Amino acid sequence: MAIEIKAPTFPESVADGTVATWHKQPGDAVKRDELIVDIETDKVVMEVLAEADGVLTEIVKNEGDTVLSGELLGKLEAGAAAAAAPAQASAPAPAAAAPVAAASAGGEEPILAPAARKLAEENGIDPNSVRGTGKDGRVTKEDVVAAVEAKKSAPAAAAKPAAPAAAAPIFAEGDRVEKRVPMTRLRAKVAERLVEAQSSMAMLTTFNEVNMKPIMELRSKYKDLFEKTHNGVRLGFMSFFVKAAVEALKRQPGVNASIDGNDIVYHGYQDIGVAVSSDRGLVVPVLRNAEHMSLAEIEGGINEFGKKAKAGKLTIEEMTGGTFTISNGGVFGSLLSTPIVNPPQTAILGMHKIQERPMAVNGQVVILPMMYLALSYDHRLIDGKEAVTFLVTMKDLLEDPARLLLDI
Numbered sequence: 137m138a139i140e141i142k143a144p145t146f147p148e149s150v151a152d153g154t155v156a157t158w159h160k161q162p163g164d165a166v167k168r169d170e171l172i173v174d175i176e177t178d179k180v181v182m183e184v185l186a187e188a189d190g191v192l193t194e195i196v197k198n199e200g201d202t203v204l205s206g207e208l209l210g211k212l213e214a215g216a217a218a219a220a221a222p223a224q225a226s227a228p229a230p231a232a233a234a235p236v237a238a239a240s241a242g243g244e245e246p247i248l249a250p251a252a253r254k255l256a257e258e259n260g261i262d263p264n265s266v267r268g269t270g271k272d273g274r275v276t277k278e279d280v281v282a283a284v285e286a287k288k289s290a291p292a293a294a295a296k297p298a299a300p301a302a303a304a305p306i307f308a309e310g311d312r313v314e315k316r317v318p319m320t321r322l323r324a325k326v327a328e329r330l331v332e333a334q335s336s337m338a339m340l341t342t343f344n345e346v347n348m349k350p351i352m353e354l355r356s357k358y359k360d361l362f363e364k365t366h367n368g369v370r371l372g373f374m375s376f377f378v379k380a381a382v383e384a385l386k387r388q389p390g391v392n393a394s395i396d397g398n399d400i401v402y403h404g405y406q407d408i409g410v411a412v413s414s415d416r417g418l419v420v421p422v423l424r425n426a427e428h429m430s431l432a433e434i435e436g437g438i439n440e441f442g443k444k445a446k447a448g449k450l451t452i453e454e455m456t457g458g459t460f461t462i463s464n465g466g467v468f469g470s471l472l473s474t475p476i477v478n479p480p481q482t483a484i485l486g487m488h489k490i491q492e493r494p495m496a497v498n499g500q501v502v503i504l505p506m507m508y509l510a511l512s513y514d515h516r517l518i519d520g521k522e523a524v525t526f527l528v529t530m531k532d533l534l535e536d537p538a539r540l541l542l543d544i
Contacts (some may be wrong), residue, residue, distance in 0.1 A: 146270040178325035338515035409458035486510035
């Protein structure tokens, strides 16, 4: 029985997608719920799984083709897996069907999914050392992610042998070579939205600075107890900034609003988007109802988003919406920047690197760990007074964290 393989149903915010990778080729046997093809959209990579055991008989949409919601991608002949197995054993697999790594000690080559190969190369992981849990021993992206985590937790001495594999240069020294690769849909969409924001908004940025010493002392004092109490959730800086932003947004509701045509939409909740860097580009998953979340819940949510971003498992629902965004360029060493607003939101907060600087305190010069804060906002809706007051409120709350608990 022939089964049509169709593109998934895209949400209203996603117009179409691109066929990213076919994990099977015509003639390949597939198992029910096995990954057949990846569809890349503006926001996430969506996986299409087999509905039944069988053999892939036809590919209608090739890699790179644009597809609409529910459009036919290929065809699967159900129940024909047993008949296809001998043919696969006698004929070499097509080059695009399953990229392979270097030969293993036993002479057999491990089968890697394209995403798994890329992740292994980026992290210096030897594919032969990864145990595949996929069909026919295929090494999946999740297998490589597990290997990366294991490598990080292993002693430094054990990790040294894998280092030379990751050190190979892309181009030989002295070559005048160019490498051209297509821009991912996510990267292209980010570029489009950033240009749109700059051309359609009256965007302005205001700055302030925060003495991080009180939070750093609080974190140093309670981080071990916090982690033990909350089942391994680590206490970072981002949770303090989210809590302070929530309180500042309550006091300055215009910063939490959005523009819809000629209307201003004021939101009675705080859905905070947290910018996360991934291999595919910048993504902004959203902490829903952050006003009701504890520090531990915020840290746990952000940590989970980070893991999903690395594995490409963030869903469209997790990245849709948001009333305000926080971007932390400080983790990459940025000292000062002007973040770009993420429409239809009207403001974004930029965190930066903590830098020790001489500051005047009560007539004395004191060395303090300082951080610049930047608030970019749409001047069509937010006046300078609101923007400055928002940043001052955040500064006051962060420099005296007890005020977050006392609600003052």
